[in-house]
Amino acid sequence: MADRYDIAIVGSGPAGISAAINAKIRNKNIIIFGSKNLSAKLYKAPKINNYLGFPEISGEILKKEFEKHLDKMNINITYERINAVYSMGDYFTLMVNEKVYESTALILATGVEYTKSIKGEEEFLGKGVGYCATCDAPLYKGKIVTIIGYNNEGEEDANYVSELASKTYYLPMYKGEYKLKEKIELLNGKPIEIKGNNFVSKLILNNREIETDGIFILKDSVPPGQLVPGLLIENSHIKVNRNMETNIKGCYAAGDCVGRPYQYMKAAGEGQVAALNAVAYIDSLKKL
């Protein structure tokens, strides 16, 4: 049995950090998942003029200030990527490959996905298009599979799939050295459209067409609707109310993932609101 945390926070940008700090102040047992950079967008910001109290600060310095704050509060970020979160009724199960975490409440602070979807991607989702190659690969035994990888983790998945599929294509969306098995055919080009009748049959690239039965699209981050199955999305953002509650009981969301404007202070404020409401939710469960 995994230890059950009071609150699990997914994302270490301003919304996630602010949620973590506020939940910790309220003495909750928390876990926060994120990256060493905290947030790639924050780290890369040249100059920030609208973060109260820090005029003309660079993203890199603001990130260091956030880190100092986290250290002072004894909050450690868990550098793991959550693949999926399942709402089990009165708790959540968070999956990191084969590893499992549990929490009573959940705060999503995943930011926004800038990777635009490919034409046909949504239409054929579950009908040949998938986001988890290792999950569905056995269903493509003896078939043709194409993997579109947005980072080098895709190479490992392609190697795995190639053991089952009759033919595997790999289309990298990044530059680098590709560690692929010999039988995998490397594509270069841009994906334009996914085509088929009821099921996927073709991937159209700018320079050629590929006949394929399945297409796995492996992005840097999983869109929130895929990350938490059953989560209500509206206009490509997570739908929340003023308490930052989503449609799933005990699940909150904050920051860019809930909508515009995409700003640090808004994110931090929402993270705080989400954390305080998550705390109230947990306390209400304990009274029952």
Next chain:
Amino acid sequence: MIKEVMDNNFNEEINAGNMPVVVDFWAPWCGPCKMLGPVLEELEREYEGRVKFIKVNVDNNPIVSQKFRIASIPTVMVFKNGEVKDQIIGFRPKDAMKEFIEKHI
């Protein structure tokens, strides 16, 4: 306990008079399927006498899986009078799964 159905008895099992039949296509290597299993077990108890639940292991039953072109699991299908009425792909929380099933009662 949800009944495990195979290629050879699938056609009989999806006929349950007027009762909707919920079919869970799953496999032991599939993480989301493991999460969905207990959710459906609970629902089977709650809908006793109103909805029939069965499950098909796609690894062992290629005929049925290919017939319904299962391309992603878990896939949950609802049959009525032996015909597919509806399907959803992927895990759903209990409330959402309930809503999905109740449309067909």
